[in-house]
Amino acid sequence: MRIPKLYVENAEKHEGRKVVIENNGKVIKFLDKDEEYSGNGKVLYQVIYDDFDKYVLMGEVTKDMLIEYEVGGVKQLTYIKKGTRLLEIPAEGYKVYPIVDFGCRILEGHRLAALQSRKGDIRFVNTPVNGIVVFLKEVPAKRENYVFYILPEKEIKFEEEL
């Protein structure tokens, strides 16, 4: 499996590559290594993909992000705007076997992971919503521990907004 590339607005540390977003996503432009940019679009810098969750606070994306994923003759881009709310679903057990990964679109009730208990019993973690898996975090812990970051098709509303 290939690892996607992650670009973030105003990243503190960043590697060489840059991408510019103009007009709220109407134009997406990858810059060459030394290419300068002088327009008034947003410049996103490449960061380490595994740092994705550093840009999510209390379920809310704190910076504009772009995920680039290339497979054969295909380029897939996912542009996530600041303020987008994600659902974080944990999967913890003696053994955890993730079934889906980045980029998987999932429909309500789909299995995200299989959990095995110490006794060998198997149960499943399902998704309660339709959405797209945007990141899978492995959390270092005594028991195996993953968190699925899901972008729901229906926007999440907090209680005080209802």
Added chain:
Amino acid sequence: MRIPKLYVENAEKHEGRKVVIENNGKVIKFLDKDEEYSGNGKVLYQVIYDDFDKYVLMGEVTKDMLIEYEVGGVKQLTYIKKGTRLLEIPAEGYKVYPIVDFGCRILEGHRLAALQSRKGDIRFVNTPVNGIVVFLKEVPAKRENYVFYILPEKEIKFEEEL
């Protein structure tokens, strides 16, 4: 579920919207309804999403295509280059229940659809490869009949090329 938008190069019939691809996908630019374009990029025109399979011949994509899918604060773009090979997996039965749909990333062994026989037996159609579902076609027929168009992570080679 929202329906994605499909853009195709040199489409014969097309609706109003256009998108320009420059430099082999380094720049993706959506044009306004009446916006003219004079650069040397490829212009893709919006067509009906359900016509996706008209641009696939013997498993090979015949024109550059772009799929646009928007959910909440997220825009997902999938740029498929002409010549890309897709795997077509049929699912036919007395009753067919598709489990995945456009945009689902699938891993080897994942279930694509459940098939129910006239007697009520259930079996599953699984994917033999890791990949992304780019289109799901419902084929009008006596029995229920779907075809999954899958972009495999590993490029498909024809026998004479090996």
